[in-house]
Amino acid sequence: MYKIVEKKILNPTVIQLSIEAPLVANKARPGQFIILRVDENGERIPLTVAGVNKTAGTVKIIFQVVGATTTKLAHKEAGEYLQDFVGPLGVATHLEGLKKVCIIGGGVGCAIAMPIAEALHDMGAEVTGIIGFRNKDLLILEEEFHTYCDTLHVMTDDGSYGEKGNVTMPLKAMLEGGETFDMIITIGPLIMMKFVVATAKPFGVPVTVSMNPIMIDGTGMCGGCRLTLNVDGKKVTKFACVDGPDFNGYEVDFDEAMARGRTYNAFERHKYEETCNLFTKEVR
Numbered sequence: 001m002y003k004i005v006e007k008k009i010l011n012p013t014v015i016q017l018s019i020e021a022p023l024v025a026n027k028a029r030p031g032q033f034i035i036l037r038v039d040e041n042g043e044r045i046p047l048t049v050a051g052v053n054k055t056a057g058t059v060k061i062i063f064q065v066v067g068a069t070t071t072k073l074a075h076k077e078a079g080e081y082l083q084d085f086v087g088p089l090g091v092a093t094h095l096e097g098l099k100k101v102c103i104i105g106g107g108v109g110c111a112i113a114m115p116i117a118e119a120l121h122d123m124g125a126e127v128t129g130i131i132g133f134r135n136k137d138l139l140i141l142e143e144e145f146h147t148y149c150d151t152l153h154v155m156t157d158d159g160s161y162g163e164k165g166n167v168t169m170p171l172k173a174m175l176e177g178g179e180t181f182d183m184i185i186t187i188g189p190l191i192m193m194k195f196v197v198a199t200a201k202p203f204g205v206p207v208t209v210s211m212n213p214i215m216i217d218g219t220g221m222c223g224g225c226r227l228t229l230n231v232d233g234k235k236v237t238k239f240a241c242v243d244g245p246d247f248n249g250y251e252v253d254f255d256e257a258m259a260r261g262r263t264y265n266a267f268e269r270h271k272y273e274e275t276c277n278l279f280t281k282e283v284r
Contacts, residue, residue, distance in 0.1 A: 002036075002085040005058055007078045010140040013065050014108055015074050016050070022057030024049075024087045030115040031093030031210065031246055034059065035218045037084040038072045045069050046215045046241075048112040049088060059085070062111035062140075089218045090245050093185065093208070095119055102128045102174075102181045103149070104167050104196055106188025107138065112210055113187045114141050114148070121148040128181070129153065130170055132192070136161035167192060168199045175203045183208060186249070190258045197249040207249035211240045213257060228253040 006018040024034060033048045051060035065074045076082070093116050101120055105113030110131050120127050129149035133139050134157045145152050153170040154162030163170065171184070186196040187210040200207050216222040220242040227244075229236045229251040236251075238244065 001081040001083065004076055004078050004080050004082065007076070010062065011138050013138070014062060014140055015065065016060060016062045017076070018058045018060050019082065019085055020057060021059045021085050024085065025052040025054050025057050025059050028052050028059060028088035029092035030095070030119045031112070032088035032090045033245065034061065034085055034087030035089060036082055036086070038069060038076065039083050042072065042083060043069050044216060044218070046089070046212070046218060049115070050111045051115050062108065064108040086218070090241060091243070093246050095123065098125050098182045100126045100180070100182050102130065102171065102184045104130045104171065104184065104186040104188070106132045106167060106192040108140070109188030109210070110141050110145070113185070114144050116185060117145060117148040126150050128174070130155065130167045132156070132167040132188070134158070168195050171196065172199050175200065175205065181205050190254055190261065193249065194254040201250065208246050209249040209252060210245045211247055211252065211257065212245060213240050213261060215241055228256050
């Protein structure tokens with residue numbers, strides 16, 4: 001059992017938990033993830049490590065309440081326990097040798113982008129950050145990004161905070177203005193990452209994307225997280241859990257990934273409604 005030592009509400013649908021897991025905290029690096037179960041009958045869900053405190057032996061996770069399991073997780077409070085908390089899993093983000101990087105996060109993907117920005121900052125790299133949200137109410141981690149980025153663009157779709165527009169707008173303006181980067185690292189919705197890649201392609205800037213497909217076991221056994229990459233004109237199958245979650249953005253078949261991600265939408269909606277009804281009855 002793994003104790004929840006802190007809970008923080010970041011916005012109406014995004015929650016941050018700190019979990020007591022010293023072995024994971026000691027090994028985890030930016031870009032890696034864990035798989036947890038809320039209770040003994042729960043499903044396994046992957047969540048990216050959003051930070052660690054090796055001294056306290058805690059691991060920070062940030063999640064959005066979108067389905068049955070995240071709803072259960074959101075009802076947990078500090079002092080309560082999780083059934084399982086396994087990790088670190090996946091390959092850490094490759095940061096060695098990078099001197100000038102643009103980090104782009106969309107929505108809850110900023111929880112993954114933030115520790116990468118922190119690591120680059122600590123390495124002495126020049127970090128430009130672009131973070132995007134639908135509106136001001138969904139903004140998260142702005143203070144942290146200001147700390148770790150030399151330059152930060154905050155975008156909202158409706159213009160209710162920061163600059164109005166999507167994350168590709170400042171990226172395109174910088175690239176057209178002659179700005180160069182050793183790497184662009186982008187994390188967020190698939191459609192956002194697809195367009196970040198398309199924006200960067202004419203300028204030849206390398207792009208790393210963090211993929212979060214359907215995942216079950218996290219060890220490469222189930223094949224649920226498979227992705228198709230186009231490598232040198234050939235289709236290659238990779239698994240996000242063991243080969244990723246980071247991939248060369250120019251190689252990822254985003255259209256296939258988006259189609260696969262919708263496979264269980266109806267089932268997930270049913271389980272979400274079932275879980276919500278359960279908690280409603282408990283409150284009554």
